[in-house]
Amino acid sequence: MSTAAFKSGAWDKAKWLLLIVPLLYVVLTMGIPLLDIIRKSFTGPDGFTFQFYVKALSERLYLSVLFSTIRISLIVTVVALLLSYPMAYLSVVAKSSKVRTLITAGVLIPYWISMLVRIFAWQVILQNNGLVNQALMFFGITKAPVKLLYTDLAVTISLVQILIPFMFLSLQNNMKQIDRNLLMASSIMGATKFYGFIHVFLPLSKPGILSGSIMVFVLSLGFYIAPALLGGPDNMMLSNLIETSMTNFNWGLASALSVELLVLVYAIIALTFRLTGNIFVKQY
Amino acid sequence: MLHIFVFLVLIAIIAPALVIVPQSFTSLNYFVYPIKEFSLKWYQKFFENPEWITSLERSLLIAVCVAIFATFIGTLAALAVNKLNFKGKSVFLNIMLTPMIVPVVITGVALYASFAKIGLNNSIPGLVLAHSLLAIPMVFLTMSTAFARFDQNLELAAMSMGSTPIGAFFKVTVPGVRASLVTSALLSFVTSLDEVVVTIFVSGANTKTLPMVMWENLRTTINPTLAVAATFLLVLTLGMYVIKEIVESRTKG
Numbered sequence: 001m002s003t004a005a006f007k008s009g010a011w012d013k014a015k016w017l018l019l020i021v022p023l024l025y026v027v028l029t030m031g032i033p034l035l036d037i038i039r040k041s042f043t044g045p046d047g048f049t050f051q052f053y054v055k056a057l058s059e060r061l062y063l064s065v066l067f068s069t070i071r072i073s074l075i076v077t078v079v080a081l082l083l084s085y086p087m088a089y090l091s092v093v094a095k096s097s098k099v100r101t102l103i104t105a106g107v108l109i110p111y112w113i114s115m116l117v118r119i120f121a122w123q124v125i126l127q128n129n130g131l132v133n134q135a136l137m138f139f140g141i142t143k144a145p146v147k148l149l150y151t152d153l154a155v156t157i158s159l160v161q162i163l164i165p166f167m168f169l170s171l172q173n174n175m176k177q178i179d180r181n182l183l184m185a186s187s188i189m190g191a192t193k194f195y196g197f198i199h200v201f202l203p204l205s206k207p208g209i210l211s212g213s214i215m216v217f218v219l220s221l222g223f224y225i226a227p228a229l230l231g232g233p234d235n236m237m238l239s240n241l242i243e244t245s246m247t248n249f250n251w252g253l254a255s256a257l258s259v260e261l262l263v264l265v266y267a268i269i270a271l272t273f274r275l276t277g278n279i280f281v282k283q284y
Numbered sequence: 285m286l287h288i289f290v291f292l293v294l295i296a297i298i299a300p301a302l303v304i305v306p307q308s309f310t311s312l313n314y315f316v317y318p319i320k321e322f323s324l325k326w327y328q329k330f331f332e333n334p335e336w337i338t339s340l341e342r343s344l345l346i347a348v349c350v351a352i353f354a355t356f357i358g359t360l361a362a363l364a365v366n367k368l369n370f371k372g373k374s375v376f377l378n379i380m381l382t383p384m385i386v387p388v389v390i391t392g393v394a395l396y397a398s399f400a401k402i403g404l405n406n407s408i409p410g411l412v413l414a415h416s417l418l419a420i421p422m423v424f425l426t427m428s429t430a431f432a433r434f435d436q437n438l439e440l441a442a443m444s445m446g447s448t449p450i451g452a453f454f455k456v457t458v459p460g461v462r463a464s465l466v467t468s469a470l471l472s473f474v475t476s477l478d479e480v481v482v483t484i485f486v487s488g489a490n491t492k493t494l495p496m497v498m499w500e501n502l503r504t505t506i507n508p509t510l511a512v513a514a515t516f517l518l519v520l521t522l523g524m525y526v527i528k529e530i531v532e533s534r535t536k537g
Contacts, residue, residue: 010449011367018368022361022380022420029417030383033394040397087290099287105529106294112525113301114478114517116495120502120510121304124315131303131317161297222387224481229502239389243484246393258390265385 034262041255052256062241062257069237072152073220076159077213080167083160084212088171089201093180104172111165119229122158123149126230150232158226163219167212174208175201214272218265305518308511315508326508335497336513343477343494346411350476351469354416358423358468366431384421391417392485399486406488414482419472426471430464431457463535470524478521 011018044051056062084107091103110118125131126148133145148154178201186196224239231237236244238261245254307315311323330336361380365373383391395414396405404410434457442452458465480495487496494513501510 011363014450015364015368015370018360018364019370019376022357022364022424023376025357026379026382026417026420029395029398029413030386030391031379033398034386034390036397037390037394083293086286087293090286090290103290103294106298109522109525110297110301112474112521114474114495114514114521116478116480116498117304117514117518117521118301120498120514121300121302123502123506124307125300125303127315129316134317161300164297218385222389224387224389225499239387239481242389242393246396246485251397254393258393261387262390265387269385 037255037258040251041259044252049252052252053260055253056256056260065236065238065241066260068152068235069221072156072159072237073217075156076163076220077167077217079156079160080163080216081209081213084164084167084171085205085209088168088175088208091168091172092175092178107165107168110161115162116225118161119158119226122154122161122230126154126157149230150235152231152235154230155227155235155237158230159220159223162226163216166215166219170212170215171205171208174211175205178204210272210275214268218268221265222261301518304511304514307508308515310508310511313507315506315511326512329509330512333509335492336494336509339492339494339497340513340516342408342491346408346415346493347473347476349408349412350415350419351473353412354419354472354475355423355465355469357416358420358472359427359465361420361424362427362431365428380424381421383417388418388481392482395482396485405486406491408491410486411483411491411493412476414486415476415479416472418479418482419475422471422475423468426464426468427461430461434460463532466531467528470528474521474524478517 041052042048042050087103087107091100091107094100094103127133128145128147128149130149132148133142136142136146182200182204183196186200187193191199221237222239223237224243227235227237227240228243231240238257242254242257242261245257303317306319308326309322309324310316310319311321311325312319361376364370365377370376391414395417399405399410399414404413438456438460439449439452442456443449447455478495479493480499483493483496484499487493492500494517498510498513498517501507501513
């Protein structure tokens, strides 16, 4: 008897429970509400309309929010990559197992601390009489406090801190699979450590870089709390615009902007999927 | 060099998350470092204010319900992928992961609109359903990995000794993936406890959670009671990580 047959027979009786219950749950609480939003985005006071999409894609305010959302997300992705790569690298190649575990734990600890608390903390740190400004003035770098809070910079810093674990885990997951004998081979052939890293290790870590970057980019596109608390009125991101339109009871616009963000997110995921055949990396 | 860089980055991502804690012990009514005089007066204010206490209790209640509910549903989905042969498995997989990919604001807007029709806004069941939706993909991922890793032959061995397939599953596999079940429940608990965005839309005057009260205060009157609330939230969320690590190390040992 094959394993598959063994498996199926008995479990098939529970099919409705295993398959239908979770499916029904997600379809009812996510699928149908999303379809409703798509319908709302095409429904004006006089029935079917494109007016909300025209508005979302032509008015300057909405376009500038869209572009600044993409710009911030790109910066966040690059910075998170530059900071995470050395950590992931060391967490895989370090000789001492203690160092390896400590790095991983160190990256995961902030991940488990409440996100709201972390964003609140940046408010306290970056305010005019906060730690950063105190330090800047103490060392005489500036005389008056620098405006750090309610800027793009504050939003970027906070997003980088929040999203580093996702980048790190993607990178680490991929680097663990790299055959280190290849590095040894290159050094036997006379390559320096640096040469070996650039020509052997780095190219092999590309899949991790790609999946980590896509994940961080997509997650930062949809961020809401950080820009709401750390950004000024000029640093809105798409999510904030959606919330504002909704609190103004402009359902059509809020829905059209939601669909716009959703299409953006799924387009990027679909593209990556086509390129690599895989996007989901293990998370924990 | 590399070690120093990594060390500095780690400090830079961990330390800022902790600056709030000492501020909850300040005697002043604003945040400033260094703290000159320590006091517990903001803790007293926190416990004297029914809004904080009620919202903390409500948050814990909702988070416990989500931990149970999301772990149950997510595990069912993971079992479906692991135990059943059916067409469109990848479609099923993608559907189960959507709540993780859809930006939370959109989830919030969509749920608010749909919940309004059936009167679930501003209700505890509504919040449990909404938070569970966000937690299910995490449980699903954790449990799928756990089931995939678990040696199927052990189940077959139990069956060859006369156990039924379902019996073998409960006697052999469930104890084998116990640590992952605990991780799933803790992740769901934390997801719910820390959720703000969907909650902004779905909760109301009678169902404010702790993060929701914090959120409102953060946008209006920032004072150190907020640091007390944040300290509780930090201890609770970080505490779950510690429990997870302990459970995992015990299972390995």
